[in-house]
Amino acid sequence: MKTDRNIAYNIIYYIVIAAIVVVFIYPFWWMVTNSLNNINEIFGKPTLLPKSWMWENYIEIFRVQPFARHYLNTVIVALLGTLGNVLVSALSGYAFARLRFPGRSALFILLLTALMMPIEVTIVPMYFMMNGIGANDTLVPLVLIPIFCSQGAFSAFLLRQHFITVPKELEEAARLDGLRPVGIFFRIMLPISVPVLSSAAILAFLSVWNMYLEPLVFVSSLDKFTLPLSLSNFNDTYGLPQWNLQLAATTLSVIPVMAFYLVFQNKISNAMVTSGMK
Amino acid sequence: MRGKRSKLERGEALTGYLFILPQMLGFLILVLVPLVMIFMYSFESRNLLFGNMGFTGIDNYKTLIEDDLFFLTLRNTIVFSLGVVPLNLVLSLALALYLGANAAGAKVVRSVIFLPVITSGVAWAIVFTYLFQGGTAGPINYILSLVGIEGPNWLHEKGWAMFAVVISRVLKNLGMNVLIFMGAVLNLPQDVLEAGRIDGATKPRLFWSIKLPLLMPSILMVMIVTVIGSMRVFDTIKLMTDGGPEGSTMVLVYYIYHQAFRTFNIGYAAAVAVVLFVIVLILTIIQWSLRRRASFYED
Numbered sequence: 001m002k003t004d005r006n007i008a009y010n011i012i013y014y015i016v017i018a019a020i021v022v023v024f025i026y027p028f029w030w031m032v033t034n035s036l037n038n039i040n041e042i043f044g045k046p047t048l049l050p051k052s053w054m055w056e057n058y059i060e061i062f063r064v065q066p067f068a069r070h071y072l073n074t075v076i077v078a079l080l081g082t083l084g085n086v087l088v089s090a091l092s093g094y095a096f097a098r099l100r101f102p103g104r105s106a107l108f109i110l111l112l113t114a115l116m117m118p119i120e121v122t123i124v125p126m127y128f129m130m131n132g133i134g135a136n137d138t139l140v141p142l143v144l145i146p147i148f149c150s151q152g153a154f155s156a157f158l159l160r161q162h163f164i165t166v167p168k169e170l171e172e173a174a175r176l177d178g179l180r181p182v183g184i185f186f187r188i189m190l191p192i193s194v195p196v197l198s199s200a201a202i203l204a205f206l207s208v209w210n211m212y213l214e215p216l217v218f219v220s221s222l223d224k225f226t227l228p229l230s231l232s233n234f235n236d237t238y239g240l241p242q243w244n245l246q247l248a249a250t251t252l253s254v255i256p257v258m259a260f261y262l263v264f265q266n267k268i269s270n271a272m273v274t275s276g277m278k
Numbered sequence: 279m280r281g282k283r284s285k286l287e288r289g290e291a292l293t294g295y296l297f298i299l300p301q302m303l304g305f306l307i308l309v310l311v312p313l314v315m316i317f318m319y320s321f322e323s324r325n326l327l328f329g330n331m332g333f334t335g336i337d338n339y340k341t342l343i344e345d346d347l348f349f350l351t352l353r354n355t356i357v358f359s360l361g362v363v364p365l366n367l368v369l370s371l372a373l374a375l376y377l378g379a380n381a382a383g384a385k386v387v388r389s390v391i392f393l394p395v396i397t398s399g400v401a402w403a404i405v406f407t408y409l410f411q412g413g414t415a416g417p418i419n420y421i422l423s424l425v426g427i428e429g430p431n432w433l434h435e436k437g438w439a440m441f442a443v444v445i446s447r448v449l450k451n452l453g454m455n456v457l458i459f460m461g462a463v464l465n466l467p468q469d470v471l472e473a474g475r476i477d478g479a480t481k482p483r484l485f486w487s488i489k490l491p492l493l494m495p496s497i498l499m500v501m502i503v504t505v506i507g508s509m510r511v512f513d514t515i516k517l518m519t520d521g522g523p524e525g526s527t528m529v530l531v532y533y534i535y536h537q538a539f540r541t542f543n544i545g546y547a548a549a550v551a552v553v554l555f556v557i558v559l560i561l562t563i564i565q566w567s568l569r570r571r572a573s574f575y576e577d
Contacts, residue, residue: 016376017383023449024390027405030417034408042408043415092301099294100287107302114309116562118510120531121555124538124547125315126308148304156301181293210398212513213531217539228400232517243408250401261396269392269457276454276503 028254035248042243057248061234064242067249069223070230074253077139077226078208081146085155085204086197088147093159094185098171108160114153119145123217130218141218142226146208154275155200162196163189199271202264206272209257227253316555319548326542338549348550350525351533354440358529359508361444366504367497370452374459375489384460391453399450403517406446407433410518436526439519443527447514451507455500462496463489495568502565509557530554 034042035057036050061067095101096108126145130136146152166189174184190197212228219225225233231253234246261268320338323331342348373391377384394402409418412431419429432442466489474488490497512531515521521528521536528536530550538547 013383017387020373020387021390024393024453026417027402027409027449028393030409031401031405043411046417046420088300088304092298095294095297099290099297101291101294104294107298111301111305114305116558117309117313118554118558120510120512120534121316121551121558122309122312124534124544124551125312125319127538128315128544129307129312144304144308148301148308152301152304153309181290185297206396210400212398212400212516213535216516217535228398228513231400231404246404247408250404254397254401257396257398258393261393265389265392268396269388269453272392272395272454273457273461276458 028258031247031254032251035244035251037244039242039244042247054244057244058252061245061249061252064245065230065233066223066225067230067252070225070227071252073139073224074209074226077142078205080143081208082201082204084143084147085152086201089152089155089200090159090190090193090197091185092156094163094189096156096160097163098166099181111153111156114148115150115157117150119149120213122149123213127217136218137220137224139219139224139226142208142211142214145211145214146204151204151207155204158200158274159193159196162193166192199267199274202268203271203275206257206268313555316548316551319545320552322545322548324545324548326538326544334545338546341546342549342553347525347528348533351528351530351550352553354525354527355509355511355529357440358444358447358511358527359505361440362447362508363501363504365444365448366452366455367501369448370455370500371459371493371497373452373456374463375485377460378463388453388457388460391456393453394450395453397450399513400517402446402450403514406442406449407518410442410446433519434523436523439523439527443511443514443518446518447508447511450514451504455504458500459493459496462493466492495571498568499565502561502568506558506561506565509554509561530557 033050036053038052038054041051096104130141135141170188171184174188215226215229231250234242234249321333321335323334377387410416410432412434414420414423422429430438432438471488474484510531511529515527515529515532519527521532534547534550537543537550
């Protein structure tokens with residue numbers, strides 16, 4: 001009797017797990033398989049595999065709009081934004097954790113207010129500011145926002161928490177060896193902080209790769225588009241929506257992030273959870 | 279000796295200021311200044327094309343109070359949150375409790391459920407726009423038709439459109455909260471649970487009287503973060519319904535975007551943005567005071 005019930009529980013357990021896997025994998029499966037269909041095959045009886053295996057879709061997306069350019073733009077913005085984010089916040093995180101100067105905690109608390117500042121609130125004035133310096137319709141605002149707005153404050157917070165835990169003896173020893181704070185920072189602190197720096201970098205990278213409202217507001221010419229804008233653009237500019245091409249482009253934009261996730265799964269999810277609770 | 283020491287200290291302070299300079303300067307220019315400006319704009323008749331056409335006091339706010347569309351967007355945003363938050367919380371907590379944290383199945387779910395979290399909102403919204411196609415064209419309606427249900431034209435019917443965006447949003451972000459709750463469940467004090475079991479508490483009793491109260495700080499925290507996220511929803515709406523049908527999914531951020539960059543009423547958009555800011559501010563203050571209390575208990 002008891003074992004029967006256990007078996008039943010086990011079966012239910014695996015059914016629940018299978019159901020979750022199906023629900024969360026299916027949208028991706030559907031996206032990939034239909035990116036290889038022609039436009040009429042997308043709507044109709046759903047099938048598990050593509051019907052006509054139209055690999056041409058993946059060539060066609062580069063013809064209908066400058067998709068390679070959009071990809072490159074996104075990579076440039078994501079790399080510069082991530083690099084700047086990590087460098088700027090490592091500097092400030094270290095200073096807030098370890099260097100003594102008047103006003104340190106007040107300034108840090110002030111910086112933390114950036115964590116809660118929704119970009120949706122500040123983006124309108126930011127549009128005028130960027131216009132004033134001629135940075136509208138360039139990639140500049142898209143690089144600056146992840147460095148200095150809430151993502152930047154979050155990285156500074158994350159790195160400060162980390163630098164506080166580094167043993168003081170390490171710095172003392174380096175100081176006795178004649179290193180100045182700048183040397184200690186670059187030669188000792190940064191190298192031992194690679195795991196935390198990479199967490200900050202992953203989060204910054206994902207946030208830049210996925211941002212949508214910012215490019216929508218700041219960028220208008222086609223050759224400055226980033227991927228999220230490009231994807232939504234298979235819909236309207238060319239008259240009829242090109243569904244299969246949109247899906248192929250979406251697949252190409254999702255794949256690097258997926259691959260990255262599959263390799264660094266735990267690191268990424270842990271970092272995201274930390275930021276989710278900020 | 280003393281002089282040398284203070285020179286060292288001064289050097290350290292100087293280095294400190296230099297180190298925080300880039301971050302603080304960027305913060306000043308890209309966070310604080312725009313925040314002050316949005317308040318200023320909200321008191322001006324400002325247009326995207328013609329610039330500032332003068333100080334108008336609280337005119338924008340007066341318009342706001344009489345604007346039915348604004349109240350509709352406010353209402354829609356609240357409806358959206360009331361859909362997303364309970365659904366997300368109940369599902370993620372139930373999954374975390376049911377799966378535990380270390381069983382083999384839990385590990386599979388952990389990785390799969392997190393895929394949408396790292397996927398861009400745009401990609402997710404695009405795919406769900408197709409999944410929710412009306413007639414029998416969309417896969418969701420096809421599946422429904424197999425059990426004899428004729429699905430609605432989800433994204434083009436009032437009521438159903440909101441339902442569809444809520445579902446796609448919940449599925450997108452569920453993984454985050456599942457992982458947070460899995461961590462919280464893992465940290466439940468085993469001795470307390472064991473004591474409950476020895477005292478003969480049934481499973482539901484164990485949940486309502488022991489687990490739920492102990493998980494309450496995490497639940498409240500996750501709830502506030504999820505509410506703030508829902509208040510700021512934009513990409514899902516813009517791409518799936520574009521605010522429609524008949525404005526039934528138009529939310530606050532969409533309205534800000536629309537007023538500022540479609541109809542060019544910058545001053546008015548600023549007033550709406552101030553409303554959003556105040557909402558997020560209040561929620562954040564609640565969040566921070568909750569966190570202080572939570573950490574007080576931990577100590």
